[in-house]
Amino acid sequence: xxxxxEVQGVLDLVAAAGEVPTDELTPQMMRESYAAMNAxxxxxxxxxxxxxxxxGPAGDIPVRVYTPTTEPGPHPCLxxxxxxxxVIGDLDTHxxxxxxxxxxSGVTVVSVDYRLAPEHPFPAAVDDALAAVRWVxxxxxxxxxxxxxxxVGGDSAGGNLSAVVAQQACASGPDLRFQLLVYPxxxxxxxxxxxxxxxxxxxxxxxxxxxxxxxYMGGVRSxxxxxxxxxxxxxxxxxxxxxxxxxAEYDPLRDEGEAYAARLEAAGVDVTATRYDRMIxxxxxxxxxxxxxxxxxxxxxxxxxxxxx
Numbered sequence: 599x600x601x602x603x604e605v606q607g608v609l610d611l612v613a614a615a616g617e618v619p620t621d622e623l624t625p626q627m628m629r630e631s632y633a634a635m636n637a638x639x640x641x642x643x644x645x646x647x648x649x650x651x652x653x654g655p656a657g658d659i660p661v662r663v664y665t666p667t668t669e670p671g672p673h674p675c676l677x678x679x680x681x682x683x684x685v686i687g688d689l690d691t692h693x694x695x696x697x698x699x700x701x702x703s704g705v706t707v708v709s710v711d712y713r714l715a716p717e718h719p720f721p722a723a724v725d726d727a728l729a730a731v732r733w734v735x736x737x738x739x740x741x742x743x744x745x746x747x748x749x750v751g752g753d754s755a756g757g758n759l760s761a762v763v764a765q766q767a768c769a770s771g772p773d774l775r776f777q778l779l780v781y782p783x784x785x786x787x788x789x790x791x792x793x794x795x796x797x798x799x800x801x802x803x804x805x806x807x808x809x810x811x812x813x814y815m816g817g818v819r820s821x822x823x824x825x826x827x828x829x830x831x832x833x834x835x836x837x838x839x840x841x842x843x844x845x846a847e848y849d850p851l852r853d854e855g856e857a858y859a860a861r862l863e864a865a866g867v868d869v870t871a872t873r874y875d876r877m878i879x880x881x882x883x884x885x886x887x888x889x890x891x892x893x894x895x896x897x898x899x900x901x902x903x904x905x906x907x
Contacts, residue, residue, distance in 0.1 A: 601800070601848055602876045604888045609878070612801060620809045625685050625716060632686045639694035639886050642701055649689070652737075654729045656722070660711040661730065662689045663741060664700040672738055673706045674747035674906035676778070677731045679763075681754030683810025684715050684723050692753075695883045695895060702899030705906060706743050708734055712759070716813040723814075724824055727759040728766055735772035747906040749776035749839070751898070753882055754851070755810070757782025761827035761858065764841075765834050774839040776905035778898050780882050781844060781851050782858065784828035786811060787819045790853035800848040802879035807850055828858045835865035842870045842901040844894055846877035872897060 601609065618627075646665040651658035665673065676699075680692040689711050700707045712726035731750055738745040750760040750767075757779040764777040788807060797804030811817075815825065823830035841862055845855040852873070859871035874881065874890050885891035 600876065601878060602888070602890070605876065605878055605881065605884075608884060608887055609799070609801065620803070620805045623809070625714075625813060629686045632682060633688070633691055636691040636694070636883065639883070641694045642697045644697050644700055647697075652730060652733045655725045656713065656718075659726050659730055660689065662693070662696075662709045662711075664696060664707040664709070665742070666700040666704055666706070671706075671742035672744035673704075673742060674749070674902070675706045675708060675734060675738075675741070675743035675745075676703070676749045676751050676902060676906075677734055677763075678707050678709045679712065679727055679750070679752035679756035679759040680709065681752060681756045681780075682714075683806070684720075684755045684758075684814040685810055686714070687755075692883065695885065695891075698885065698892070698895050699899055699902075702896055703902040705749075705899075705902050706741065708741070719816060720814050721824060723755075723759060724762055727763050731763055731767065731774075732772060745772065746775075748772060748774055749778065749902060749906060750774060751776075751778025751780070751902075752782075753780035754879065755783055756780075757855075758784060758827065762824055764838055765823060765827055765830055768838050769834070776902065777839050777841045778902065779841060779843045779855065779858070780894070780898070781846055781849050781879055782827075782855050783851055784826060784858040785854040786815060786826040787821060790851075790857065792853040793850045796848050796850045796852065800850075800878045802850055804850055828854055828861065832865060835862055835867065838862060838865070838867045840868035840905060842872070842898060844882065844898070845871070845873045846879055846881055847873060847875045848877065849879040851879060870901065
């Protein structure tokens with residue numbers, strides 16, 4: 599089975615733009631390219647969008663608060679961590695998909711601009727991600743959100759951070775009601791079969807994954823659960839918040855996302871795993887060009903509504 603015609607169109611555009619060898623790319627070059635690619639997406643209107651900062655372990659953390667209704671709260675809340683391999687991405691690159699997610703779910707979304715590698719390697723992103731969800735949990739009145747209806751979520755590297763935060767929150771708070779993991783990176787050893795099977799020709803490559811992990815971890819392939827939530831002990835998984843894990847058939851990260859879903863299920867966690875056939879990594883953000891991107895956003899929104907009702 600091949601990718602859909604819409605996905606093939608995206609891949610053809612990427613190929614036509616020409617490819618620079620990954621080892622010749624600097625983080626700044628990748629950030630600019632990623633920002634330009636996401637700048638052309640359609641942005642829905644949201645009732646309220648506010649940029650602000652919250653305190654973090656190494657200074658203020660920029661966040662963007664999306665409130666999809668003018669009705670008084672407190673509202674349920676999703677703390678969202680963007681993807682980009684812990685090296686690229688920011689509040690703007692994920693603005694369009696987060697707007698859609700907020701509107702479709704009716705949930706207030708706090709998008710977190712955590713520190714990026716290589717300037718700030720592991721564990722800076724984890725530290726910021728934990729600080730953000732704990733701050734939100736402790737300042738519900740300030741945001742007009744309900745700390746008792748709190749979720750975390752993100753895509754790719756953001757899915758990794760969401761899984762790590764969910765494990766840490768289960769051990770030491772705050773209480774979470776849900777985790778949304780969109781094609782999450784869960785295994786820093788890069789040893790799943792799909793890493794090689796889908797490692798070339800499908801937007802995210804094995805070479806790029808090695809580049810991202812290299813900047814984040816300095817080349818170390820670690821099973822530390824703060825890096826690789828798939829390798830957490832059984833006791834760290836029992837009692838975790840319910841999860842929706844979305845994967846894509848032609849994604850190097852497919853198998854590790856599905857393996858994490860299987861581990862959660864074995865630990866007794868309420869988990870739904872949805873594989874989107876004929877899709878590639880990043881399709882959740884390609885909703886303007888790939889219809890399944892919007893379908894996945896709607897699935898995530900429905901799951902959030904149910905979990906945070």
